[in-house]
Amino acid sequence: MRVAFLGLGRMGSGMAGRLLAAGHDLSVWNRTPSRTDLLVALGATAAATPREAAGGADAVVAMLADDHASRRAWLGADPGGESHADGVLDATPNPGALAIECSTLSHGWVSELTGRATAAGWRYLDCPVTGLPDAAASGRLTLLVGADATDLDAARPILEPLSDKVIHFGAPGAGTAYKLIVNLLGAIQIGSAAEALALAERAGLDLAQVVDALSTSQAASPQVVRTIRRMLADDADAEVTFSGRLRRKDAAYALDLARAIGGRTPFADVSLAGLDALLAAGRGDANETAIIEIARRAPEEHR
Template structure:
């Protein structure tokens, strides 16, 4: 069994850490809100007061945090992992959805310390994290990924290797940008059906079997019908806006046009400005319900 550190126990991270602990690994954890670790500590994990202390003696260090700023603090902050002395060859596995530029910068910092870095964002929902059914999107040197794979298998149903460090993040930003466009567009369609007086239950169920169906479209349409955007929050507008912003930055760097992504970004920005940044992202129906002058 390995000495594993897990940093970030949010909706996804907690389930992932539970999987590692259940597999018998020796687990040290850190989270800004320490109470999130209670169930892990009760089952044998060690809660640490900082990322630096959590990383002591680790063979693998996972991070699952919200954005570039949180990731930078975890690794480079005053009490960050790099403030300690991880052993040469320690595997750093960043599962957060981050900007491509920061992933490359962070990988460079790791190399300068003779550490091995894998960018490994995930797809899946919190219940899939708890069940070990995530899909991992890896950018890594093949030998580093091979070393990490036995541990990654505890977390996932598959690991897809897209190429060198940064490639996993490129795919994750691409797919999250596509998701934002799909969700914004189905909200617009549902608002149209609602205003025209259609039975929204029938609309949502018909969508589920039609050619426009995707898991995100179906899930969002059903959440709009249920009107339960402030319960069982799976993914927030604030996080989606962050991901779209990172994707558009990458597109600009690569000189790719993003007319649809730009419109979706504006819709999520408006939703957050209306005070709904922490609801479920299906709340974007509220933006579609209001016609601009």
């Protein structure tokens, strides 16, 4: 299939490489053009705009940072700004082309994009993912899909090289709703884990022993175990697999969804406040495990 891939960050570059290795004819676009160089050397074609990448495509896959980047790529215009007519929906794809949005976006924008893409003749799938960059590069992502079942079947030749698990939650928008919920739960777990380790330090406990004990306790979710081990290693600047800024973005989108559907989120509200403090401290681009720095603050520092 002829596939256009938009967004070559930590996740997107590995995903695009998987599609290329699977034999798809790949056109790639990234806001910073130099990020396309490695894939071009492996056989991909670089496009100057999302519209160019999507022209004549059987499918477009996007893996972008947020609503703003996604809107710019699909519509060719900034919110409320001038149209540049260089977005995916300005292109002429092959008949029945698939629009596969893998970014973690707000539910409101996904709903809008679903309508716009469908009206333009695309078959739309929201397909956010779970997994870290190493899973993206090795095809071990879990895909959280909202799509018509027939569209999902048509997309499987593209999705299979990316993943070892596909969960179909329902119609477009359902995959995004689940992704926001699970990432909000992750934010709460990470903040709670940071608070627990900070309390253990204040209590004079050996932190390495605490981490070992927690890792086999009833509280030991995969998220908690990965988080506390990185907090113990104090390596938030060494390898940024998921930044505090991105976690804060996802949590805020989830809270927007909760407000839209009438959900209560007292624990999530506290988690978001901690992430806001992390960004205010200038640590938003460190790995999200830097949140322990906020938990370690003396009580008077939180006033």
